[in-house]
Amino acid sequence: MQSLIKAVTRPLDSLAAWSADIPLRLFLAWEFLESGLEKWNGDNWFAQIHDAFPFPFNYLPASFDWQVSMWAELIAPLLxxxxxxTRFASAALAVVTVVAIAAVHWPAHWSTLAELAQGYSISDNGFGNYKLPLIYLVALLPLMLKGSGRLSLDALLRRR
Known part of the structure; x- marks a missing residue:
């Protein structure tokens, strides 16, 4: 039985070393690039919510935060x-996501964990909507910890 398990898992392990990170990289690049392009083509609405930004971003000008967020969401997905x-790009996108959760997605008022849990959704019904950005953070975590796999420029540069 163990030899059968090894026969099945050995090729999967080899494939994973080359490509396990690729679905995460593609998914996150698409999502964040889409958000960056919306900022590129849209108007700065950060001034309306800037008081909700966490420290130190709430002390910076809203226009500066808008530019940093937009460029992070345009450049990091390409990386x-x-x-x-990959680790740097993932960390930058994690910071952008944490600020977005604090400023936009976290419920404005909650007094119990049950009320907070109602914000774990994709639609805002008055309780926040932090589910999707939390999914992004969870997807960014393996890339921050492990970096990209063997099929990447990071790996090519490490080999040289």
Whole structure:
């Protein structure tokens, strides 16, 4: 039985070393690039919510935060696609996501864990909507911890 398990898992382990991170990189690159392009083509609405930004971002000008967020969401996804600076790009996107959760997605008022749990949704019914950004954070975590796999520019640079 163990030899059968090894026969099945050995090729999967080999494949995983080359490609396990690729679905995460593609998913996150798409999601964040889409958000960055919305900012690129849209108007700065950060001034309306800037008081909700966590420290130190609430002390910076809203226009500066808008630019930093937009450029992070345009450049970091391209780095993820290439597998270049994957840990740095993932960390930058995690910071953007935490600020977004604090400023936009976290419920404005809650007094019990049950009320807070109601915000774990994709639609805002007055309780926040932090489910999707939390999914992004969970997906970014393995890339921050492990970096990109063997099929990346990071791996190519490490080999040289």
């Amino acid at each position: 993820l696609l290439l597998g270049l600076g």
